[in-house]
Amino acid sequence: MKRLANFVDGKSSDAGDSAYSELIDPVTSEAFATAPSSDAATVDAAMRAADAAFDRWRTTTPAERQLLLLGLADALQERLPELRAAELQQTGSRAAGNEIGLAGDQLRFFAGAARTLGGLGAGEYVAGHTSYVRREPIGVCAQLAPWNYPMMMAAMKSAPALAAGNTVVLKPAETTPATALLFAEIAAEFLPPGVLNVICGGPETGRLMAAHPVPAAVSLTGSIATGVDVATTAAAGLKRTQLELGGKTPVVVFADADLDEVVQGIVTGALSNAGQDCTAASRVLVAAEVHDELLARLEAAVAAVRPGSPDDEGALYGPLNNAAQLERVSSFLETLPDHARIVTGGARVGTSGYFFAPTVVAGVRGDDRISTEEIFGPVITVQPFTSEAEAVRLANSVVHGLASSVWTTDHATALRLTARLDFGVVWVNTHLIFPTEMPHGGFKQSGHGKDLSVFGLEEYTRIKHVTQRYG
Structure with missing residues (x-):
């Protein structure tokens, strides 16, 4: 049986003393691989790698990030058959397999959107002073993705964060990590080591990520119960959260x-x-x-x-x-x-x-x-x-x-x-x-914040007011 490994700091990474669990093909009910349930030491290594990479990645220009993300989108298209085969094995769903093309679309959209962020115009709002607003990346982002559209969700989570200049530690769902790991492997051809890290595991790994001191933000797509757990854990460190917690449409x-x-x-x-x-x-x-x-x-x-x-x-x-x-x-x-x-x-x-x-x-x-x-x-x-x-x-x-x-x-x-x-x-x-141009996100217990669109990109920026006296 194939043994999957995490992808940290630009390379496949041993999960240390983490336990491993079987991945089951939902068409046959038979195991086809094992994946780690990443422990605290493994989570820490991924967060430290992302933190070390942030100082360099944040200083790249939007134009530089755009070219790299466009290259990644093209590479995903070239390896579409491989990605689709992995997606079908772990989901058994043609719908999920067909959604892989959207990953490239989202990367292309956010690659360009990062170059067009809007805001207040600079001006002299107080005599003798010029004021303006900076939009900056917020830091390391911990992201927890669901199992219904694994590859598309990996891109939906990571693309706006990366485009805005953040680094990412992404955890796919414990039953469907294969395409997210392949995504990270392909991304390593374009992104500096540590910019995009993927670790495997279930709820406890997600809780360790939300509790870790390094991330500035935690993003989750999942159930209401998981959202409450993640938000409560993240609140101890006053981390920003973006939660899409399901619906009853x-x-x-x-x-x-x-x-x-x-x-x-x-x-x-x-x-x-x-x-x-x-x-x-x-x-x-x-x-x-x-x-x-x-x-x-x-x-x-x-x-x-x-x-x-x-x-x-x-x-x-x-x-x-x-x-x-x-x-x-x-x-x-x-x-x-x-x-x-x-x-x-x-x-x-x-x-x-x-x-x-x-x-x-x-x-x-x-x-x-x-x-x-x-x-x-x-x-x-x-x-x-x-x-x-x-x-x-x-x-x-x-x-x-x-x-x-x-x-x-x-x-x-x-x-x-x-x-x-x-x-x-x-x-x-x-x-x-x-x-992709329109926002997606809910009200009430369906969470807060937006995926997709420029609103999704803004989730991964912080606003800084700068005023300089010149008189």
Whole structure:
């Protein structure tokens, strides 16, 4: 079995006395490699390498960083087949494999954005003095990435930090480290040693990173519980945090919506990547007068699709990522209240791998567990509303505030809902659209801060006011 190593200070690095855990192919349930669960000494070595590299990297010009990141983006494209093969083995998901191209797009965007940071104009705001604002890198950034889109998330985290002149210690999810390590290996051809470091491990390694005295900032994409843990740990050192903590996305369907488009949008938005997306179209709120018709159409459409391995061209999506996630998704269906019913699906598919049938559940209520907790699986709930006010109330009733979508042919309705929905992303008559130029991040317990766009770049800068007397 292949034994993976961390990548620290520009080279593969032994993990010292760290324990190792098996990586499981979710298509077969069989181990294919081992990876370290990095201990405190290993975390410290990575942080020290990043800290030593920061003084040099911060003094490079945005133009210099741009050229290096553009070179890295081109190199990723050249090695796309190798990256995709590694991604498919650790996720079993064509959706995750197809997202690898976005890593290059994000690198290219942030490479250019670092050269166009805006701010207040310099001027004489006090007589005899010139004042201006500097945007500076903040230092070493500890970054914790999830397992649903491993390679794309590695780039989404590291690209803005690197472009702004910071150095990075990145921890991919413990079940999916392979592509992040390969990313670091490729990056070493362009970036100075210590600028981008990747270490493996689970929650305890992440906690050690957040607690370490070196990082100035900690970024996480993960669950609310993990976010609370990381934020609490980071708070002891008053570190800056950027948290994207999942969602419970409402899909609000009005009676005048084009139901053919709605069904297509829900099936794609809810089932892509086996529903393992924090913005999955999993919670359908539909006008009562078209509830039965939409439910019938959705039942037929969902029953017609199935999961399968990446080489199964007839499958819409792949397996859940790991055995624990399969158990979690199953638990939502096993503990349904009596008033809810499974319309289609609702169970594991096969006995090897972590496949789960596409599922529709009707009759749910707003306070049911399945209506309030993020499932992160191929499960869609359907619930009626009788007025616009009720639709807004139901949509906003959860603790999450990441993403939502509205389906209507009435422009005024769309404008009212986009203003009233308490979510960081609102789509109208579409779902799962993520241009790199636009910010992504949530409200409430979905976290704070932004990924993507110039707002994402600003997360990794600090603002310094300088005033010089000349009179």
